[in-house]
Amino acid sequence: MPWIYLVHLKYPAFLQYFFIDQQFSRFSSDQFNNQQPWPFYLLCLMFSFLPWLFVSQFKFSKQALTQQLGQPIFILVVWWFISVTVFFSIPPSKLVGYILPATAPLAILIATMVDGVLENLVC
Known part of the structure; x- marks a missing residue:
């Protein structure tokens, strides 16, 4: 958890990108490659x-x-x-x-x- 917090401090959009875009959206949509x-x-x-x-x-x-x-x-x-x-x-x-x-x-x-x-x- 500490590294997630530190990354979020430097890149405020990280949590949205990492958890929503790369976890939930990749699983539920067909908009990604591969x-x-x-x-x-x-x-x-x-x-x-x-x-x-x-x-x-x-x-x-x-x-x-x-x-x-x-x-x-x-x-x-x-x-x-x-x-x-x-x-x-x-x-x-x-x-x-x-x-x-x-x-x-x-x-x-x-x-x-x-x-x-x-x-x-x-x-």
């Missing part, structure tokens, strides 16, 4: 994790994930991924950095599957 279709973030995540998807051999099963993570953790991670991806896919203006909070749960799911694949290779 307009992308709704599956934009799914494609970004797929291409970002593509090498690991190949390592996991695309062996994603709910049963294997719930065995390794436990049912409550699995539900949390899936809900985390879906809610962040859907929320940021709603506005027409999309920036790639907005989807970063969805990379952690996806990394957990893929790491769990890679661990299962590697465990089967060793045994």
